[in-house]
Amino acid sequence: MSDAAKTEKKKPKRPVPHPIEPINAQFWEQCHNGVLHFQQCSSCGKFRHLPRNMCAYCSSPDWEWKPSTGKGTLFSWTIAHMPMHPAFVAEVPYVTGVIELEEGVRMVSLVRGAVMEDLELDMPVKVEFEKVTDDFTLPYFVPA
Numbered sequence: 001m002s003d004a005a006k007t008e009k010k011k012p013k014r015p016v017p018h019p020i021e022p023i024n025a026q027f028w029e030q031c032h033n034g035v036l037h038f039q040q041c042s043s044c045g046k047f048r049h050l051p052r053n054m055c056a057y058c059s060s061p062d063w064e065w066k067p068s069t070g071k072g073t074l075f076s077w078t079i080a081h082m083p084m085h086p087a088f089v090a091e092v093p094y095v096t097g098v099i100e101l102e103e104g105v106r107m108v109s110l111v112r113g114a115v116m117e118d119l120e121l122d123m124p125v126k127v128e129f130e131k132v133t134d135d136f137t138l139p140y141f142v143p144a
């Protein structure tokens with residue numbers, strides 16, 4: 001076995017979501033297919049995230065998945081200098097951001113590819129995806 005193969009075998013696996021509710025599993029399936037989707041209320045038109053069965057604005061139970069543009073801005077962020085899981089040891093320091101998407105929803109995600117000193121509020125970002133297992137592909141954001 002090569003050194004690279006040994007290293008790869010020892011590398012801890014990234015934690016992935018364990019959706020229990022079908023509505024959450026659908027969100028992750030769509031990420032696995034490479035397109036970020038959010039729910040849109042069929043009554044008032046508001047988008048929402050995290051996935052849920054009823055609109056927080058008008059209480060309608062009717063909604064549809066709609067593809068996101070994947071574009072947004074950096075609403076807030078923090079820089080992690082200590083890995084919170086062994087799988088992130090090689091990634092520190094890394095940026096965890098709150099992204100405000102064009103649809104008006106916010107989501108927490110890794111922000112990659114940015115010079116940390118250049119991070120600023122409302123910095124344009126766009127989604128990209130990383131396949132972390134055969135079943136899970138996780139979104140992250142990069143400067144647009």
Ligand SMILES: [Zn+2]
Pocket residue numbers: 041042043044045046055056057058059060
């Ligand atoms: Zn609504």
